[in-house]
Amino acid sequence: MKIDKVYFPIIIFSAIAVGFLLGGIFIKAPSSDRTSIQNETKQKLNKLIEFIDSEYVDNIDTDSIVDQTVTGILEKLDPHSVYIAKNEAQQVAEEMKGDFVGIGVNFFIENDSVIVINPVKNGPSEKAGIKSGDRILAADGEKLFGKKINTDKLYKKLKGEIGSKVSLTVYRKSEKRKFNTTVNRNTIPVKSVDIALMINKKIGYIKINRFAETTFKEFKSGLTKVIKQGAKELILDLRDNGGGYLEEAVAIADEFLPEKKLIVFTKNKKNRIDKTFATDYGSFENGKITVLINENTASASEIIAGAIQDNDRGLVIGRRSFGKGLVQRDMPFKDGSSVRLTIARYYTPTGRSIQKPYDHGGNEEYFNDFMNRYHNGEMYSKDSIKIADTLKFKTPKGRVVYGGGGIVPDVFVPLEASKGNEIVPLLMQSGVVTNYVFKEIDKNRKYFEKLNYTDLIKEITITDDYFFKFSDFIHRSDSFVDLNSNPTFVKRYLAAEFCRQLLGENQYYHVILKDDTMLKEALKH
Template structure:
């Protein structure tokens, strides 16, 4: 599912793990984890970057040597070369010798990389997917330009401004570039609607589109709220405050904060969010760099919206950087129960430095530490390749399934405010471990997902039953609607036609999950994003564990909790 309003960080070559919002759950999480944390952990309000005085002679010699070699290559090499591209390559390889998170972003990619941390952008406001090399509208943003122009779920976009985008293997990034543009400008879309014989031309006037980082906020029951934060962007704190206030008015007295798959972002937005939960003046995070230029200490200062009441924070191996700051601060101060699996382990802070040609250097300038003194950064001494495969090794060692597969050195032992033992040196270990549930993920289900057939089938179903679905309230749909065996059989027939052979055992294994996924995607088209997440909850075992923890806590979540190790 691709949303024009959501752009992932630009991966560098051999990118480190990443996570997208948990839309399609654990089965697709692992591939997506390969593009994550590059734009995250950014320090805001740091001192301006200054030239180093540590080794000026060495720096000058290195600069002159590189300039001399590049000049010779450009002038005398046997073939024509792109000197700028060579320079970009050399810079990238140089930074790889430093740490896994210092990164150079060429000018042509800088805008896309920055979009990850923006709270809005100029575009048409449409969520789309690629089915069989065809751009298909999943949902126009409510009240956005695309909806106002009449676009509907299931519409196939054949051309943009006269240029074909159907059947030409267009990439998601290329489609972003065609749909986005200056506010007030117009784009002509050639659209094929189901059951209509001829395509129609739709003119859409671009406008400002919100790029929300709070994916969803709703009540799990009459007292328990749920808020999912996908990243810490420029508008995250304001979005969170509004969501929390809305839930408080609905009766919220306890909260599940979902940071699974959250790769981080602006550090100050993360600490402001943590401050909403922590009373008094307590340390939230501190950073230490070379000398004292980037040494900072951040404390809670404001009267928060939810400083009392049961709180659970959901994390997993895709939670990184600023999301680890939040989880670590709440854990160290015994303010929340952390539930899930060990987080990614990124404790390095990057300073964004704009370069003259429009490119950007994001240079690691400090390490951050939780209030108890823990460094969450996992080791990268074995090199970039080993670092990039660390999450794979966790799975191979059984860490995703058994808490006793995780071991920490005694030298990395720390204490929370109430004296509980916690560990540093590689992510935040949850207080309550929840293994990854892969029992339903057959190879057949994986093939259905990889061919986008689940979303395509759900979208077609919505189009065929649109009137009856829209005449039904979501609450009625959620309690009474069920994907039938006949509909599952129709999906397998479609899959077989698309080259996925029937697999009776594989289908049987994934039937419950498949029904849930199909129902959730139908709900998304008919009732919106919140309905999608509410349906997914049925098969979200980690959220179910978090819900039981927060409702069974009786206001004292931390009592009797010991760290799993």
């Protein structure tokens, strides 16, 4: 069973408008044998495609029509039943599998060139001598620059079979030289656990960004690491985690709950109920647990938060979660495409459904619900959360919890940005910051690479120089976001991104977490 991922900040699904052409000239269709009404209805779409293929006056890509039609049908069901076209299926599968075969570089395309932000540590490209700032000019003699370059073409050239070789032509700007190197393609992990570290001598911290096939394995490794370092308490960060596989979330919840405690149950179309209970294998059943959530915490993440809250196992801290209580299953077609179809609803241990309404307004409004939360003040005050009294539930210890639209936290933490500037946190965690920081480093890479952690933080935060340069960068991109409301917040994220690109992921989180308001609230409790 699978729970699909919710993408943020906005997902807009395309829709097909179906109508009738009036006033045209029609040719009567030839008669055919009568079949049952039910069977005829099911065969209509196939017949229509056959008619278009054989009789329509112009040449039409019927595959495209079918894709649009299937998408349109699914939109009539619920926002999470979706069609995955065959050209998207591989990327979706790789993301959920937790790895892919390639050369191992983080890159972006600018000025028609492929620019390496950094190679994956110990990956094929790093072993072949590729460094941050390198430009990849060609692969196996085929140029990878110019107006026709795009990510699809890049993936076709740089991905391949495990162990296969690709010859790259590379330009190193810092040394003003061009060279060739051969990269042996290998398996590249796609991490779902961003970090596992110690906040202090007794509190561990683990951040999970989604639930893929490898998530429990990654989490278990991180949990073992912090336990060995002395963790007696754990902060599990599920902010901005849009979900993934139900099984992975259940396995993680099992690490915290005693045997026979209910984790989640599902109910399908036939009212069949399947309950999942904790086993006796949990390695952190006695340590204190705190879960961090926000408005982008969804799906499988909400299962963990709900299980911890409903079993009185720990505190949930943050802001109301997204509110997705539907379960999907991937159903493949022979051509490689698939339908991710909702097959059940899930409920937290107290019996709550946390699925928010989706019967009006369409998918765009559904996925933009967090904008309504901004406007009604919910991002700054728990009292502004709209909760129906009819959806009250009680935990075994008598705490009141609510269903009907996300997990309401035990301890509320307002948005860090000031009112009217809610876009700033989204901006500072976007690729725009990555792009800006890379360009600053690329201007004088030798200088920046000489700085240690302390010097780098001072370089970025002690003056407003980088803050103003970033503001100019944003405005040149026609993005008119007011950064002046919280320059300290902006500088923190700039410094963190400089650390990530120059020193690594651990240093990024050391900067981010130091002044994280939600983490500070968690430490109080």
